[in-house]
Amino acid sequence: MENTKEKIKVWRFNEYDWVAGEDLDDAIEWYCCKTGMEKHDAIDEAFFEECNLDETVYVDEATFQTYYKPKNVASYGRVQKYGKWFVKVGFNDVIQHEINDFPCIIATTEF
Numbered sequence: 001m002e003n004t005k006e007k008i009k010v011w012r013f014n015e016y017d018w019v020a021g022e023d024l025d026d027a028i029e030w031y032c033c034k035t036g037m038e039k040h041d042a043i044d045e046a047f048f049e050e051c052n053l054d055e056t057v058y059v060d061e062a063t064f065q066t067y068y069k070p071k072n073v074a075s076y077g078r079v080q081k082y083g084k085w086f087v088k089v090g091f092n093d094v095i096q097h098e099i100n101d102f103p104c105i106i107a108t109t110e111f
Contacts (some may be wrong), residue, residue: 005095005096006069007022008020008052008095008102008107009019009021009022009024009051009053010053010055010091010095010097010107011024011027011048011049011050012047012048012049012051013028013031013042013043013048014042014043014044014045014047014048014059015045015046015047015109016074016108016110017031017105017107017108017109017110018051018057018091018105018106018107018108019031019103019104019105020063020091020094020095020102020103020104020106021088021101021102021103021104021105022103022106027103028042028043030103031105032043033103034061037049038042046074047099051091052091053090053091053092053095054090054091054092055090055091056077056088056089056090056091057088057089057090057091057094057106057107058079058086058088058089059087059089059094059098060079060084060085060086060087061073061078061084061085061086061087063098064076064087064089067097067098068087068089068097073087076089077086086108090110091106094106094107
């Protein structure tokens with residue numbers, strides 16, 4: 001069954017990972033399988049929430065240029081971190097421009 005991007009939601013599972021998918025139970029099952037974690041370890045109630053798709057995340061500028069093909073990078077908010085340039089985009093932008101397979105880890109603090 002194909003995913004419909006309009007149905008995608010994003011949940012913050014824990015301190016470091018945000019997961020996108022259509023259904024929370026499927027997203028949890030996928031995440032646990034992908035990470036090898038048990039559900040009680042994967043979902044940290046202190047951080048767990050359904051996120052607004054307008055919340056922003058940083059994508060590296062090379063990825064941004066590849067997928068978004070913007071006319072004006074500066075209008076998105078550009079910042080230098082860790083010696084690289086990043087552009088601030090919303091979860092909805094990432095869903096529409098970058099990702100085709102769900103569920104997935106849409107953002108992480110681990111790198």
